[in-house]
Amino acid sequence: MSTPLASLKVSWLLAQKRLELIPHVPTDAEFTVVYPSELRDPREFLSPGDAAVVLTLGLAFEEDPESFEDYVIRLKAAGCAAIGFGTGLCFPAVPKSLISAATKHHIGLFEVPRKIPFLSILASVHGEFSRQLTRTQDRLLALQEELNKAAIHGGLEELLHRTSTVLESAVAVIDNDGRIHASADYQQLSAVDTARRAVATGRGLSRAEINSVIHRMASQGERHHIFVVVHHAPLHAQARALIKHSAGLADILLQRPSYLRKARSELNTLALSLLLGIGGQGQAISSALHSVTDSRGELRPMVVQADDAHRLQKTLSTIDERLGDHGRTFFALPLDETTALVVLRGTRGVQECAAHCGDHRSRLRIAVGAPVLWNQLSLQSVEELRTVAAATPRGDTSGPRTHGAKWLKDPVVQDILRRRTEEVLGRLRSHDRETGEELCDTLVAYVRAGGSMGLAAEQLGVHRHTMRSRVAKISRLIEVDIDDPLTRAELLLVVVANAPTSGTSG
Incomplete structure (x- = not known):
C-alpha cells in the first residue's frame, strides 16, 4: 500500500x-506547501523536510536584483521546489538574473501575472490537498471494510493474508510463549523470525533494508499476543492505522474461542436435557430455536434440492453467509446428499426466503412452506415439502399457494404409482444393473427438465447426442412415446413419488 503524504507536482x-x-524554468519537482514571503532569507520560516513553493514579488530585491542568485542558493539549500515570481508591481517581468540563477541551481521558476492574486494559488493547492485527503480517507475506510470481511468470513488466517496483500508486507501473530498462531509471507519477506525475536528480546528487526512494526495486543490473564509486520520501506500513517485495525480484529478472533466454548457448553447442556428429559424438552428446544422464530414463535421451512452434493453445499454456504450478514443464525438439516431443509423466520416471504440462495437459485428446486409454530413443524410436513421440491422445475420456487401435491399421499394414488414405478423404473434399473448404463438417471433428469435435452444433458454432464441416444433407448425399453407431453407428465409423477425420503436412498 504505497500512499505517501499529500504532495503535488509543480507541473x-x-x-x-x-x-x-507562465513557466520560465520547468520542473517536475513535488511540493507540500505554498509559502508567500518577501524576506531575503525565508529559511527560518520553512519547516525542515517541506518542499515548498515560495511566492514573492521581489520587494526585497527591487534595488538589488543581482542578489537573486544568493536568494536562490538559500532556497535550494532549504529544499525549495520552485519560486513563483509576481510581476507587474516591483518588476515588469521576471528578472534575467533570477532566471539565470534558477536555471543554474536547478530550481523551478514560474511567473505569476499581476491579475492573479497569490491567494488564488493558495486556494487551488488547498482544494487539491483536501480532495487528496478525502480520497485517502475513503480508501482507508474501504480497506478497513475488506479486512472486516476477511476476519468475519475467513478467520485469522484470511485476515493476515489480506493484511499482507494490502500492506505489501509480511505479517505474523505470536503469543508470549513463542507460539505462532498465524502468519502470511509477502514475496521474500517473512515475519516469523522477527516475531520470535520480539518475544525473546522485546525488540524486532530494523535494518536499512528491512523494517518492522511490533504491536502488543490485549492481555488475557497471563497471556498476550504480538502482531508483527515486516516490510521493506517505512510505513506511512494510513498503513499504520490499518495495522492497528487489523491487530484489533485479530484480538477479537483470538478471544472468540472463549465465546465459542460458552456456546458449545450451552449446546451440550441442551443435548443432555433432551436425552434425559430433564427440564422439559419443549423448553429446551424453544430456547435453541429462539433466534430463528419470529415474535409469534413461528418459523418458515424451506426445502432446497440441487443436482449434486457440491452444488447443495455451496448453496448452504451462501445462505449461511447471507444470514450472517444480517446477524441471523443459520439452521439447516441435510435430508440426503442433494436435499436440505433450511428454517427461516416466519415473517419472511416466499421470494425473500428463496433469495437467500443467491446465484445458485437458477440451478435449484425450492419449496417454501407456510409459516408454522416451531412445535408444529413435523417430519411429515418436511417430507411433503420435499416431494413438492422434487416436482418443481429447476430454477423455480414453489410456495404454499403454488403447490398442491398432498393428493399424491392418498393410498389409492400411492398404490397406482408403485405399480407404475415398478413397470418403468424397475425395468430401467434392471437394465442398468446388467449393462452398466444409466438410463434410470437419464429418465429422471429428462422429465424433470421438462423434456429439454440441453438441460438434462447439462445436469448429467453428457453430450446432447448421448442424451438423445439414451432417451430413444428408454422409449424402446418401456414401450412409450417419451416425446408426448402427457406421457412425460405421467413419468414425472412416477419420479416424484419415487423421490428418496430421509434416511433412505434410492
Whole structure:
C-alpha cells in the first residue's frame, strides 16, 4: 500500500489554466506547501523536510536584483521546489538574473501575472490537498471494510493474508510463549523470525533494508499476543492505522474461542436435557430455536434440492453467509446428499426466503412452506415439502399457494404409482444393473427438465447426442412415446413419488 503524504507536482500547478502561470524554468519537482514571503532569507520560516513553493514579488530585491542568485542558493539549500515570481508591481517581468540563477541551481521558476492574486494559488493547492485527503480517507475506510470481511468470513488466517496483500508486507501473530498462531509471507519477506525475536528480546528487526512494526495486543490473564509486520520501506500513517485495525480484529478472533466454548457448553447442556428429559424438552428446544422464530414463535421451512452434493453445499454456504450478514443464525438439516431443509423466520416471504440462495437459485428446486409454530413443524410436513421440491422445475420456487401435491399421499394414488414405478423404473434399473448404463438417471433428469435435452444433458454432464441416444433407448425399453407431453407428465409423477425420503436412498 504505497500512499505517501499529500504532495503535488509543480507541473500540476502550472497546468491550472485559470491561474495563467507562465513557466520560465520547468520542473517536475513535488511540493507540500505554498509559502508567500518577501524576506531575503525565508529559511527560518520553512519547516525542515517541506518542499515548498515560495511566492514573492521581489520587494526585497527591487534595488538589488543581482542578489537573486544568493536568494536562490538559500532556497535550494532549504529544499525549495520552485519560486513563483509576481510581476507587474516591483518588476515588469521576471528578472534575467533570477532566471539565470534558477536555471543554474536547478530550481523551478514560474511567473505569476499581476491579475492573479497569490491567494488564488493558495486556494487551488488547498482544494487539491483536501480532495487528496478525502480520497485517502475513503480508501482507508474501504480497506478497513475488506479486512472486516476477511476476519468475519475467513478467520485469522484470511485476515493476515489480506493484511499482507494490502500492506505489501509480511505479517505474523505470536503469543508470549513463542507460539505462532498465524502468519502470511509477502514475496521474500517473512515475519516469523522477527516475531520470535520480539518475544525473546522485546525488540524486532530494523535494518536499512528491512523494517518492522511490533504491536502488543490485549492481555488475557497471563497471556498476550504480538502482531508483527515486516516490510521493506517505512510505513506511512494510513498503513499504520490499518495495522492497528487489523491487530484489533485479530484480538477479537483470538478471544472468540472463549465465546465459542460458552456456546458449545450451552449446546451440550441442551443435548443432555433432551436425552434425559430433564427440564422439559419443549423448553429446551424453544430456547435453541429462539433466534430463528419470529415474535409469534413461528418459523418458515424451506426445502432446497440441487443436482449434486457440491452444488447443495455451496448453496448452504451462501445462505449461511447471507444470514450472517444480517446477524441471523443459520439452521439447516441435510435430508440426503442433494436435499436440505433450511428454517427461516416466519415473517419472511416466499421470494425473500428463496433469495437467500443467491446465484445458485437458477440451478435449484425450492419449496417454501407456510409459516408454522416451531412445535408444529413435523417430519411429515418436511417430507411433503420435499416431494413438492422434487416436482418443481429447476430454477423455480414453489410456495404454499403454488403447490398442491398432498393428493399424491392418498393410498389409492400411492398404490397406482408403485405399480407404475415398478413397470418403468424397475425395468430401467434392471437394465442398468446388467449393462452398466444409466438410463434410470437419464429418465429422471429428462422429465424433470421438462423434456429439454440441453438441460438434462447439462445436469448429467453428457453430450446432447448421448442424451438423445439414451432417451430413444428408454422409449424402446418401456414401450412409450417419451416425446408426448402427457406421457412425460405421467413419468414425472412416477419420479416424484419415487423421490428418496430421509434416511433412505434410492
